[in-house]
Amino acid sequence: MPVTVRFYLGIREVTGVKEITLDPEPRSVRELLLRLKEKFGEKFSELVLTPDSSNVRDNVVLMVNGHSIRLLKGLDTPLKSGDIVTSDVVEITETIGGG
Amino acid sequence: MSPLTETEMKRYSRQIVYPEIGLKGQEKLSRSWVAVLGIGGLGSIASLYLALAGVNLRLIDRDIVELNNLQRQILYREEDIGKPKATAAKENLQKWNSSIQIESFVEDFNPDNAEELIVGVDLVVDGTDNFEARYLLNDVCVKHGIPFMYSAAIGTRGMMSFIVPGETPCLTCLFTSPPRPGSLETCETAGVIGPSPGVMGVIEAAEAIKYLAGFGENLKNKLLIIDLTDNSFEVVRVKKNPGCNTCADRNFAFLSKKERTRYVVALCGRASYQVRPKKKLNLNLTELSHKLSRIPEIRVVRVSDEVAIMTYDGKEVTLFRSGRIILKGARDEKEAVSIASRFFTY
Numbered sequence: 001m002p003v004t005v006r007f008y009l010g011i012r013e014v015t016g017v018k019e020i021t022l023d024p025e026p027r028s029v030r031e032l033l034l035r036l037k038e039k040f041g042e043k044f045s046e047l048v049l050t051p052d053s054s055n056v057r058d059n060v061v062l063m064v065n066g067h068s069i070r071l072l073k074g075l076d077t078p079l080k081s082g083d084i085v086t087s088d089v090v091e092i093t094e095t096i097g098g099g
Numbered sequence: 100m101s102p103l104t105e106t107e108m109k110r111y112s113r114q115i116v117y118p119e120i121g122l123k124g125q126e127k128l129s130r131s132w133v134a135v136l137g138i139g140g141l142g143s144i145a146s147l148y149l150a151l152a153g154v155n156l157r158l159i160d161r162d163i164v165e166l167n168n169l170q171r172q173i174l175y176r177e178e179d180i181g182k183p184k185a186t187a188a189k190e191n192l193q194k195w196n197s198s199i200q201i202e203s204f205v206e207d208f209n210p211d212n213a214e215e216l217i218v219g220v221d222l223v224v225d226g227t228d229n230f231e232a233r234y235l236l237n238d239v240c241v242k243h244g245i246p247f248m249y250s251a252a253i254g255t256r257g258m259m260s261f262i263v264p265g266e267t268p269c270l271t272c273l274f275t276s277p278p279r280p281g282s283l284e285t286c287e288t289a290g291v292i293g294p295s296p297g298v299m300g301v302i303e304a305a306e307a308i309k310y311l312a313g314f315g316e317n318l319k320n321k322l323l324i325i326d327l328t329d330n331s332f333e334v335v336r337v338k339k340n341p342g343c344n345t346c347a348d349r350n351f352a353f354l355s356k357k358e359r360t361r362y363v364v365a366l367c368g369r370a371s372y373q374v375r376p377k378k379k380l381n382l383n384l385t386e387l388s389h390k391l392s393r394i395p396e397i398r399v400v401r402v403s404d405e406v407a408i409m410t411y412d413g414k415e416v417t418l419f420r421s422g423r424i425i426l427k428g429a430r431d432e433k434e435a436v437s438i439a440s441r442f443f444t445y
Contacts (some may be wrong), residue, residue: 066338098253
């Protein structure tokens with residue numbers, strides 16, 4: 001099944017699109033981010049990943065089906081590759097703190 | 100007999116006529132108490148609409164009104180500059196609606212007073228500008244089962260989620276932990292247009308009215324993301340984390356932080372430091388400023404019962420009755436403490 005990836009706020013500024021689908025589905029978030037880097041360039045990775053690429057940045061929330069990957073397995077969070085019943089939705093946004 | 104007076108029936112007639120609210124809904128609104136934590140861009144508009152709707156308010160803010168607030172914080176006017184926000188907000192809101200009850204607290208929200216300030220209200224509106232305060236609020240609300248809204252705005256953007264402990268993801272489920280200080284842009288560094296906190300504050304008020312009067316659907320299990328640049332209003336589905344440290348394990352890390360020892364904090368994005376006494380004081384600021392004005396480096400700018408604004412060596416010093424002091428322009432914590440000690444012993 002393909003995976004749907006949606007971008008919000010500052011992330012969308014770099015991707016220029018609100019949503020894409022990746023088919024075949026990457027096996028993990030790490031692989032997904034590599035594919036997105038190929039598509040949207042280095043600037044995308046700089047915005048989303050920490051400088052050592054070990055995690056998403058502090059001000060970025062990456063959710064797989066509504067769960068932040070920080071509470072799952074981080075970049076190693078698996079995507080349900082080969083699952084034909086449900087498809088994954090990945091959402092990437094910046095966090096906002098002002099008020 | 101309705102507990103509403105004839106004047107109240109008239110005042111609220113347009114929302115009583117609204118079928119989902121009616122007399123019953125209005126009675127509920129008029130009985131409700133909402134805490135507004137932080138009365139800046141978000142909090143001033145949210146509290147205005149709630150006051151107009153007849154909701155009783157508990158206003159909490161640690162700051163004073165500054166000129167640069169007036170561009171978006173609609174509760175304040177030029178004559179309020181230098182007044183504590185909670186005090187000015189109460190005064191002004193009471194002019195809009197004198198029939199509601201308003202409590203104001205010119206206080207820093209910290210683990211020592213967080214429960215005392217929040218417990219007892221029906222709902223909390225997030226008007227804070229930082230995640231430290233929000234995570235502390237999350238702890239208090241989850242611990243005591245009080246619904247609250249996470250809401251934030253910057254630039255042309257905003258975010259919101261309605262959090263009901265036990266029913267929806269909490270802040271920890273959503274974002275895990277507060278972003279490191281400095282990793283998020285603030286209104287000071289990134290800028291903000293008035294309508295962004297305006298829109299978010301209005302939606303917060305609508306969410307509160309719906310929740311309190313008991314109709315409609317709240318932003319539960321949803322994260323609203325808006326951007327006024329292209330008028331996008333989008334809703335992301337979010338889920339509770341069954342292994343959440345806060346709402347599943349009931350481990351209230353921010354509330355149990357013994358901040359008593361950490362009495363000096365940097366106020367993010369404002370080049371300011373706050374120093375608070377280990378024990379809350381009740382200073383006579385008029386007397387104290389009079390004494391302090393004899394020290395050559397100190398110039399007293401203005402004094403009221405609640406706050407004294409002074410300059411020390413070119414740095415702006417705001418001293419509150421509780422002994423809390425905000426230093427603008429201090430280099431680091433050490434310098435902040437050393438300046439604060441000139442005023443009295445911390």
